[in-house]
């Protein structure tokens with residue numbers, strides 16, 4: 015959290031036009047899992063403005079290093095070594111300090127370490143597929159991993175997920191809670207993917223695609239990709255609307 | 261022409277997918293040795309103040325089938341109505357209560373279960389007190405943007421009757437979808453994603 019004063023303002027209303035709709039029939043699972051009635055608009059109360067905040071003390075040394083955090087001593091995960099780095103910002107462009115990021119992904123062959131996973135690509139005995147970190151005072155974060163492979167999934171008869179890393183993000187308020195996916199620049203599977211295509215706003219989808227960042231590569235070791243994440247911003251409390259006498 | 265607002269756009273949501281457990285509750289998913297404990301598993305300890313309760317239920321799809329791959333997070337005030345958050349300016353919440361919980365559905369039954377305390381009342385924007393409530397956030401495969409709802413306590417009749425949020429719901433016939441029924445120390449709360457008894461979801 016740094017030394018910044020806690021923020022207590024209500025969040026800007028969510029621009030739902032940039033998010034996927036709930037009912038997106040090309041992504042078949044959404045058909046019976048999408049609410050059909052209108053959402054009830056609720057101006058933020060303290061219950062939505064506040065949220066859990068996590069301290070750096072929860073982190074282990076290798077939590078943001080998926081190459082090593084599941085590997086046997088002296089071994090490491092197989093695949094293309096990459097660094098993903100960026101900032102968590104709010105809609106006002108300010109860095110969000112103390113944001114908890116959790117990430118998960120398939121291994122380099124496109125296989126998840128999960129009981130329900132059925133793809134024939136092999137597990138990597140040195141790759142678990144989960145990691146987490148907390149942003150610094152200016153909102154920066156980084157992680158090291160192997161580039162996840164694309165994988166087929168049962169939706170259409172020949173649907174493939176582009177390479178992606180799942181991100182779960184905590185800002186400072188429960189209303190900022192967000193789960194998204196990061197894609198990789200130049201992946202020809204992105205425009206074909208029914209999940210990526212649940213986002214119909216092209217600029218919003220482009221915002222999920224991380225560019226190759228050669229300036230932050232570690233020569234002879236790992237390439238870098240940059241992925242900034244924007245959370246909802248909140249009103250300044252300078253002239254917070256209060257009932258007279260309150 | 262005027263100056264630019266220079267507001268950034270929020271990052272778009274994508275579904276949590278079927279493997280959200282790997283990232284959010286890895287020990288539950290069978291990945292041990294990376295984190296000591298899954299975050300949000302324990303909200304209370306032996307020193308937590310307030311009335312201990314359990315919240316239990318299922319999330320049901322439009323066919324009435326319980327989801328077995330969903331993840332729910334809850335956020336609530338402590339027994340005195342204070343949140344364990346730096347943005348809580350009215351006082352200091354119980355240090356022995358996190359206020360935040362995260363649980364996966366049981367992979368065979370689809371039942372979720374939180375051990376928590378009954379929350380105190382929290383003021384609405386105009387200072388009126390809201391009825392005790394728990395905020396929920398539901399993600400799963402097939403849910404493109406996390407769903408926000410609230411759980412109220414059916415046995416808090418007086419508080420519910422004057423709750424500013426419940427009072428302004430146009431279709432009062434839907435209010436019972438936000439009510440958890442008590443049996444012993446357990447409040448039962450099923451969440452219906454679709455259909456006749458679709459739960460009220462909020463745009464917060």
Ligand SMILES: [Fe+3]
Nearest residue numbers: 175178180277
């Ligand atoms: Fe995935």
